[in-house]
Amino acid sequence: GENVEQHPSTLSVQEGDSAVIKCTYSDSASNYFPWYKQELGKRPQLIIDIRSNVGEKKDQRIAVTLNKTAKHFSLHITETQPEDSAVYFCAAKKAGNQFYFGTGTSLTVIP
Amino acid sequence: SAVISQKPSRDICQRGTSLTIQCQVDSQVTMMFWYRQQPGQSLTLIATANQGSEATYESGFVIDKFPISRPNLTFSTLTVSNMSPEDSSIYLCSVSRDNIVNTEAFFGQGTRLTVV
Numbered sequence: 530g531e532n533v534e535q536h537p538s539t540l541s542v543q544e545g546d547s548a549v550i551k552c553t554y555s556d557s558a559s560n561y562f563p564w565y566k567q568e569l570g571k572r573p574q575l576i577i578d579i580r581s582n583v584g585e586k587k588d589q590r591i592a593v594t595l596n597k598t599a600k601h602f603s604l605h606i607t608e609t610q611p612e613d614s615a616v617y618f619c620a621a622k623k624a625g626n627q628f629y630f631g632t633g634t635s636l637t638v639i640p
Numbered sequence: 641s642a643v644i645s646q647k648p649s650r651d652i653c654q655r656g657t658s659l660t661i662q663c664q665v666d667s668q669v670t671m672m673f674w675y676r677q678q679p680g681q682s683l684t685l686i687a688t689a690n691q692g693s694e695a696t697y698e699s700g701f702v703i704d705k706f707p708i709s710r711p712n713l714t715f716s717t718l719t720v721s722n723m724s725p726e727d728s729s730i731y732l733c734s735v736s737r738d739n740i741v742n743t744e745a746f747f748g749q750g751t752r753l754t755v756v
Contacts, residue, residue, distance in 0.1 A: 560742065561742030563744050563745070565745075571749075572732065572747040572748065572749050572750055573683070573732075573745075573747050574747075575744045575745075575746075578744060580742070616680075618682065618683065620745075622742055623742070624742055627671075627673060627685055627688055628673070628685075628734075628736070628745050630682050630683045631682065632681075632682045633681070633682045635680075
């Protein structure tokens with residue numbers, strides 16, 4: 530089955546700096562890569578996703594890049610704000626299959 | 641999007657008893673999943689709930705301990721049977737609309753279970 534690894538497990542940045550979280554996957558058939566944000570005590574919520582036919586996608590301060598050859602994808606948050614503090618999960622999926630989640634990154638943005 | 645109602649939101653149960661968690665979706669969905677999440681940890685898939693047939697369980701999870709029902713495309717239940725303190729966790733229902741064209745997963749608000 531698929532194996533998704535996520536790094537780092539914890540990340541602290543100063544407000545206004547950028548944060549980068551990286552994930553690798555093992556199954557070359559995976560073709561959908563969502564990122565979820567989970568605030569304390571809340572359910573995971575999708576913040577951005579990318580499909581395998583695209584190399585990069587951006588939504589305001591959030592961007593995701595995908596390197597299919599190397600089987601890795603990354604989340605980039607620019608101009609971080611305290612409300613960005615949360616746990617972020619990457620995931621990989623292929624059609625008809627389950628989502629495989631990374632181990633999560635706890636991001637703290639220091640005011 | 642999909643609106644998911646999961647209940648109960650929390651419960652404290654005696655060891656040896658069972659708890660059934662319900663997941664109701666506002667529209668038909670193809671795929672429904674049940675996850676367990678320990679505080680500060682990632683999401684561990686328990687099983688995929690299949691409509692009209694037995695659930696597909698992940699390694700380490702068995703039907704006798706976590707029986708699942710899915711009578712239609714909008715509803716599923718997960719039962720945690722013969723509970724022990726090790727079952728204390730957050731249980732999350734998740735759905736995905738389409739299994740042909742990948743779409744995002746939506747989550748219920750979770751059930752925080754404490755076994756005493």
